[in-house]
Amino acid sequence: MAKYSTKFKCKLVGRYLEGKESYEFLANIFNIPDIKLIRVWVNEYRTLGYDVLKNLFKLYLTEEWSYQAYKSYGHLKQSICIYIKYYNEERIKEKLGYLSPVEYRKKNAA
Numbered sequence: 001m002a003k004y005s006t007k008f009k010c011k012l013v014g015r016y017l018e019g020k021e022s023y024e025f026l027a028n029i030f031n032i033p034d035i036k037l038i039r040v041w042v043n044e045y046r047t048l049g050y051d052v053l054k055n056l057f058k059l060y061l062t063e064e065w066s067y068q069a070y071k072s073y074g075h076l077k078q079s080i081c082i083y084i085k086y087y088n089e090e091r092i093k094e095k096l097g098y099l100s101p102v103e104y105r106k107k108n109a110a
Helices: 006-017 023-029 035-056 058-063 073-089 101-109
Strands: none
Touching: 006 023, 006 035, 006 073, 023 035, 073 101
């Protein structure tokens, strides 16, 4: 069975919750063998919601989400996407020699 990243699961859950795409449609375009997987991810989000996000983005939650009221799901989603981009591409990590993940990959690829 394939393993799916948290980022990928969140992407699919977000697309489903926007209400424009069905489980079947998402399974087909992302080559997921069983729509039950997407149902489970959506149900986990609906059941655990905030706690799931809290575990994924503890630092961001305390710094950003705790102090904002979002007017729409789209606005929250946009904020999450911006943070994921920052986290994956721009943040400086001590373990990476005080480089961003992108800089570290480029340095080690050469």
